[in-house]
Amino acid sequence: MTSTLIADRTDHSAQTAIDLLLSRRSHWPLSAPAPTQQQLQHIFDAAMRAPDHGRLRPWRFITIRDEARHAFGNVLVDLAAARAPDEPRDAHEHRRQRAMAAPLIIALVAAVDRSSSVPELEQLLCVGAAAMNMLNAIHLYGYGGFWATGIDTYEPAMHRALGLDASERLLGFLFVGTPQKEKEGQLTRRPSSDAYVREWQPIQCDAARA
Numbered sequence: 579m580t581s582t583l584i585a586d587r588t589d590h591s592a593q594t595a596i597d598l599l600l601s602r603r604s605h606w607p608l609s610a611p612a613p614t615q616q617q618l619q620h621i622f623d624a625a626m627r628a629p630d631h632g633r634l635r636p637w638r639f640i641t642i643r644d645e646a647r648h649a650f651g652n653v654l655v656d657l658a659a660a661r662a663p664d665e666p667r668d669a670h671e672h673r674r675q676r677a678m679a680a681p682l683i684i685a686l687v688a689a690v691d692r693s694s695s696v697p698e699l700e701q702l703l704c705v706g707a708a709a710m711n712m713l714n715a716i717h718l719y720g721y722g723g724f725w726a727t728g729i730d731t732y733e734p735a736m737h738r739a740l741g742l743d744a745s746e747r748l749l750g751f752l753f754v755g756t757p758q759k760e761k762e763g764q765l766t767r768r769p770s771s772d773a774y775v776r777e778w779q780p781i782q783c784d785a786a787r788a
């Protein structure tokens with residue numbers, strides 16, 4: 579059997595793509611504009627390229643934008659007020675700002691199929707991989723993204739506000755928009771990957787049996 583690369587990568591496109599991948603970072607806060615509808619379609623299409631055990635397609639995405647962000651801000655204030663019933667509602671008004679921190683918010687949801695032999699963990703990882711593809715696509719288009727969970731994500735009241743059903747788990751929110759202009763050399767440094775990679779060595783039989 580002969581094997582071959584799936585595409586000719588002898589041009590500069592591969593290095594360009596790698597350079598872009600290596601320059602991704604998170605951005606906060608984000609301003610308008612958000613990706614266009616066509617770009618957003620491609621960002622969601624990138625999510626569909628995530629590895630997906632059993633082809634369960636467990637990802638669900640809910641977009642929150644334009645005027646809906648104001649209503650979402652009310653939800654955030656309501657949730658904070660419910661957590662601290664002894665405090666006046668005004669004390670939680672600042673929570674509203676989170677809904678306005680980006681022109682587009684995408685709720686990341688995993689629709690877990692509990693009848694499947696694919697473990698729930700793998701289904702959640704699949705949605706995480708889809709989210710990462712989206713963050714990379716957002717970056718490739720020159721926009722910025724930020725994945726945040728925060729205190730609200732795990733609250734049943736947030737699940738109700740988003741209309742999730744019992745099989746669905748909220749994995750956080752992608753905040754998407756235009757990043758602030760970066761200062762020269764602001765790309766945050768990353769550790770060398772060497773410290774996180776090791777070569778497996780066959781373990782001595784005695785040690786493996788112990």
Ligand SMILES: Cc1cc2nc3c(=O)[nH]c(=O)nc-3n(C[C@H](O)[C@H](O)[C@H](O)COP(=O)(O)O)c2cc1C
Pocket residue numbers: 602603604605724725726727728729749750766
């Ligand atoms: C599942 C998940 C949830 C996260 N939630 C938060 C969060 O609630 N607040 C926060 O400041 N960062 C959160 N982060 C981290 C940011 O998205 C971001 O990765 C971090 O600020 C580091 O920036 P970088 O992506 O440029 O390395 C979360 C990341 C992941 C993967």
